[in-house]
Amino acid sequence: MNNFKLHAPTDFVFGKEAELQVADMLKKHGATKVLIHYGSGSVIKSGLMQRVEDVLNAANISYVKLGGAQPNPVDTLVYEGIDLCRKENVDFILAVGGGSTIDSAKSIAVGVPYDGDFWDLFDGKTIEKAIPVATILTIPAAGSEASDSMVLNGTKGGKVLKRGAGSSHVIPVFSLLNPELNYTLPAFQTACGVADMMAHVMERYFTTVKDVEISDRLCEAILLAIITEAPKAIKDPNNYSARANLTWAGTVAHNGSCGVGRIGDWSSHNLEHELSALYDVAHGAGLAVMFPAWMKFVCETDLDRFVQFAGRVWGVDTFGDKKAVALKGIEEMEKFFTSIGLPINFEQLGAKKEDIDKMVETLNINVGDTFGSFKKLTMDDARKIYELAV
Amino acid sequence: MNNFKLHAPTDFVFGKEAELQVADMLKKHGATKVLIHYGSGSVIKSGLMQRVEDVLNAANISYVKLGGAQPNPVDTLVYEGIDLCRKENVDFILAVGGGSTIDSAKSIAVGVPYDGDFWDLFDGKTIEKAIPVATILTIPAAGSEASDSMVLNGTKGGKVLKRGAGSSHVIPVFSLLNPELNYTLPAFQTACGVADMMAHVMERYFTTVKDVEISDRLCEAILLAIITEAPKAIKDPNNYSARANLTWAGTVAHNGSCGVGRIGDWSSHNLEHELSALYDVAHGAGLAVMFPAWMKFVCETDLDRFVQFAGRVWGVDTFGDKKAVALKGIEEMEKFFTSIGLPINFEQLGAKKEDIDKMVETLNINVGDTFGSFKKLTMDDARKIYELAV
Numbered sequence: 001m002n003n004f005k006l007h008a009p010t011d012f013v014f015g016k017e018a019e020l021q022v023a024d025m026l027k028k029h030g031a032t033k034v035l036i037h038y039g040s041g042s043v044i045k046s047g048l049m050q051r052v053e054d055v056l057n058a059a060n061i062s063y064v065k066l067g068g069a070q071p072n073p074v075d076t077l078v079y080e081g082i083d084l085c086r087k088e089n090v091d092f093i094l095a096v097g098g099g100s101t102i103d104s105a106k107s108i109a110v111g112v113p114y115d116g117d118f119w120d121l122f123d124g125k126t127i128e129k130a131i132p133v134a135t136i137l138t139i140p141a142a143g144s145e146a147s148d149s150m151v152l153n154g155t156k157g158g159k160v161l162k163r164g165a166g167s168s169h170v171i172p173v174f175s176l177l178n179p180e181l182n183y184t185l186p187a188f189q190t191a192c193g194v195a196d197m198m199a200h201v202m203e204r205y206f207t208t209v210k211d212v213e214i215s216d217r218l219c220e221a222i223l224l225a226i227i228t229e230a231p232k233a234i235k236d237p238n239n240y241s242a243r244a245n246l247t248w249a250g251t252v253a254h255n256g257s258c259g260v261g262r263i264g265d266w267s268s269h270n271l272e273h274e275l276s277a278l279y280d281v282a283h284g285a286g287l288a289v290m291f292p293a294w295m296k297f298v299c300e301t302d303l304d305r306f307v308q309f310a311g312r313v314w315g316v317d318t319f320g321d322k323k324a325v326a327l328k329g330i331e332e333m334e335k336f337f338t339s340i341g342l343p344i345n346f347e348q349l350g351a352k353k354e355d356i357d358k359m360v361e362t363l364n365i366n367v368g369d370t371f372g373s374f375k376k377l378t379m380d381d382a383r384k385i386y387e388l389a390v
Numbered sequence: 391m392n393n394f395k396l397h398a399p400t401d402f403v404f405g406k407e408a409e410l411q412v413a414d415m416l417k418k419h420g421a422t423k424v425l426i427h428y429g430s431g432s433v434i435k436s437g438l439m440q441r442v443e444d445v446l447n448a449a450n451i452s453y454v455k456l457g458g459a460q461p462n463p464v465d466t467l468v469y470e471g472i473d474l475c476r477k478e479n480v481d482f483i484l485a486v487g488g489g490s491t492i493d494s495a496k497s498i499a500v501g502v503p504y505d506g507d508f509w510d511l512f513d514g515k516t517i518e519k520a521i522p523v524a525t526i527l528t529i530p531a532a533g534s535e536a537s538d539s540m541v542l543n544g545t546k547g548g549k550v551l552k553r554g555a556g557s558s559h560v561i562p563v564f565s566l567l568n569p570e571l572n573y574t575l576p577a578f579q580t581a582c583g584v585a586d587m588m589a590h591v592m593e594r595y596f597t598t599v600k601d602v603e604i605s606d607r608l609c610e611a612i613l614l615a616i617i618t619e620a621p622k623a624i625k626d627p628n629n630y631s632a633r634a635n636l637t638w639a640g641t642v643a644h645n646g647s648c649g650v651g652r653i654g655d656w657s658s659h660n661l662e663h664e665l666s667a668l669y670d671v672a673h674g675a676g677l678a679v680m681f682p683a684w685m686k687f688v689c690e691t692d693l694d695r696f697v698q699f700a701g702r703v704w705g706v707d708t709f710g711d712k713k714a715v716a717l718k719g720i721e722e723m724e725k726f727f728t729s730i731g732l733p734i735n736f737e738q739l740g741a742k743k744e745d746i747d748k749m750v751e752t753l754n755i756n757v758g759d760t761f762g763s764f765k766k767l768t769m770d771d772a773r774k775i776y777e778l779a780v
Binding site for chain 2: 001002003004005006007008009010011012013014015016018210211212213214215216217218220221222224225228229240241242244245248249252257260261
C-alpha cells in the first residue's frame with residue numbers, strides 16, 4: 001500500500017427532503033451571498049428550485065441565479081458566471097443539478113479569484129484558491145458532489161477540448177442528497193450514471209500497487225452494491241431504496257475513500273472524453289463502450305487482478321486459465337451494461353470508425369504522447385483500443 | 391435506508407514517517423499551544439516522542455506534555471489534564487498513542503471549556519464545544535483517531551463506571567497513521583485490536599433497517615480485509631502491508647462511513663464494558679467473548695441477516711436451514727478469533743460466572759433497564775447472554 005493523504009470534509013445531509021436544509025447549511029458554512037447555478041429547466045419544472053428559493057428567502061439569504069449549465073459543461077457559461085460572481089460579490093456557489101452543473105460551478109469557483117484566463121487552471125497551473133462550492137444533487141453519476149475534480153468542454157485555438165482539473169479547493173463544502181430527486185431520471189440516464197460511477201471505482205481498482213486488500217474490498221463493495229441496485233432503479237424509477245443505495249454508491253465511488261493507498265488509471269475516462277466531445281454522447285454511455293475495450297487491451301498486464309475482479313465482483317468461477325477467467329469477467333460486465341440498456345460498442349453508441357483518427361489527434365493534444373498507469377499507453381495503443389470498441 | 395448526516399472531516403496522513411508531518415499539520419489547523427498527551431513509556435522508549443518533539447521544536451511550536459493515560463482510561467488523569475490545559479492556555483491536544491490515550495485526550499478536550507464536572511458530559515449532557523484534538527496513532531483498534539466518541543472509566547458514588555460519550559466536536563481534526571509504529575505490538579494486543587475493529591463494523595452491520603445494500607457491502611468489505619490481513623500481521627509483526635491494511639480498516643470501521651443510513655446496535659460493547667471495568671481485561675478480548683454470545687442470543691430476530699453475514703463474510707454455504715447457517719457463521723467467527731489467539735469464553739478470558747450478578751448490576755446503572763436496538767434487551771436477557779459466554 002502506498003502512503004496517502006485523505007481529506008474528505010464534505011458535510012453530507014442524505015435522505016428525503018435533504019434540500020430543505022440548504023439555508024441551515026449555508027449559514028453553518030458561512031455563506032453571505034450565493035450564486036445558485038443550475039442547468040436546464042428541469043430543476044424549475046420539478047419545483048426543486050422554488051423549494052430552494054423559498055427556504056433561502058425565509059432565511060434571508062441573498063442570492064443570484066445562473067442557469068444554462070449543459071451536459072458536458074462549456075466554457076462560455078463559466079466566463080459568464082465568473083463575471084456575475086465578481087459583479088455581485090458572491091462568496092458561495094450552490095450548484096443545483098448533476099455532475100455537469102457541479103463541474104461548471106467548480107470552474108466558476110476557481111475562476112473568480114484567479115487573475116487570468118481560468119483555462120490556465122485546466123492546463124496544469126495550480127489552483128490556489130476558490131470560492132466555496134456546495135451542491136444539491138439531482139443525478140447520481142459523476143461523484144462531483146464530493147470529489148476534488150471537474151471536467152469542462154470548450155474551444156481553444158479552433159480545437160474542441162475536454163479537460164479535467166483537480167484541487168482540494170473544489171471539494172464541495174456540503175452536499176444535500178435526496179434520492180427522491182432522481183425519480184424523474186429516464187432509464188437511460190440512470191444507466192449512464194451507473195456506468196460513470198462504476199468507472200470511477202474501476203479506474204481506482206486497476207492499479208499496479210500491491211497489497212491493497214482494504215481498498216480492493218471497498219472498491220468491490222461499491223461495485224457489488226451498484227450491480228444489485230441498478231436494475232431495480234431502472235425497472236422501478238420510484239424505488240426509493242434502490243435510488244438511495246445508488247446515490248450513496250456514486251458518492252463514495254469518487255470521494256477518494258475507495259482509492260486510498262493506490263494509483264488509479266484514468267485512461268478509460270481519457271479515451272471516452274474524445275467520444276463525448278466529438279458526438280456529445282452521454283459520458284456514461286461512452287464509458288460503457290470504452291471500459292471493456294480498455295480492459296481487453298490491458299488485462300494481460302496483471303491477470304491476477306483481472307481474475308480477482310472476475311471472481312469477487314462478477315461471481316465468475318476462478319479456476320482454470322487466467323486469461324479466460326479475465327475475459328469472462330469482462331464479458332459479464334458487458335452483459336450487465338447491455339442488461340441495463342447501455343451501448344457496449346461504437347455501433348450502438350453511434351460513433352464512427354472513420355473518426356478514430358480525429359479522436360487520437362485530440363487525445364494527443366489533451367494527454368500528451370502517453371497516458372495511463374496500469375499500462376502506459378501510446379497513441380498507437382489508443383488507436384487499437386478504439387478499434388477494439390468498434 | 392434511513393436519512394443520515396455524515397461529516398467525517400479528519401485530515402489524514404497515512405504511511406511511513408507520517409508522524410514527521412505533525413508540525414505542518416498543527417500549523418495548517420491553527421494550533422498555537424499544544425498538549426501532547428500520551429500513555430506509558432512505550433512511545434518514549436520507541437523514540438516516537440523524541441521524533442515528535444524534534445519536529446515541533448524545529449517548527450517553534452510551543453507544547454506541554456502529560457503522560458500516564460492507561461488502557462481503559464481513567465478520570466483522575468482527565469482532571470489533571472483539564473487543569474494543565476487551563477493553566478497553560480492550551481488550544482490544541484495531540485494524542486500520541488492508542489485508543490485509550492485518544493479517549494483520554496478527548497475527555498480532556500471537552501472538559502476544558504466546560505464549566506462544571508466533565509462527568510456530566512458522559513451522563514447525557516450535550517457537548518457544546520471542545521479544544522481541537524489530533525492524533526498520532528500507535529495501535530489500530532479503537533478507531534478513536536477518526537470517531538466522534540470516547541469511553542472512560544472512573545468511580546462515582548463508590549461505583550466503578552465505564553461510560554461512553556459522543557459529539558462531532560471530538561472528531562480528530564487530523565490523524566497521522568504510520569503502520570510501522572505497530573511493529574512492536576505483541577500478537578495478543580494486535581488480535582485484541584482486530585476484535586475491536588470487527589466489533590465496530592458488526593455493531594453497525596446488525597441493524598433492523600432494511601435496504602441498506604451499499605453499507606452492508608462496505609461493512610462486509612472491511613471485515614473481509616481484516617480477516618485476510620490479521621493472521622499475516624500476527625504471524626509476522628513487521629509485515630508492513632498487513633499492518634497498513636489493518637490500520638486503515640480500523641479507521642474506516644469507526645469513522646461513520648460504513649454505518650450510514652442504518653441504526654447500529656452497541657449491546658456487545660455495553661456488555662463487554664462491564665468485563666473490562668471489572669477485570670481490567672483488554673477491551674478487544676472481552677468483545678471476542680461477548681460478541682458471539684450476543685449473536686447466539688439475538689440471531690433469530692433476523693435470520694436472513696445472519697445468513698447473509700455467514701455467506702458473504704465467512705464463506706458459509708447458505709443453502710439449508712437458516713438457523714443452522716447463522717450458527718455456522720458465528721462458529722466460523724469464533725474459530726477465527728481462536729486462530730488469532732483470542733479468548734471466546736469466560737474461562738479463557740479469566741472472567742467468573744459468580745460475578746454475573748455484579749456485571750448485570752453495573753450494566754443496569756450504565757444503560758438503564760433496557761438496551762440494544764437490533765433486539766431490545768432486558769437485564770434478564772443480559773444475564774442470559776453472559777451465561778452463554780461462560
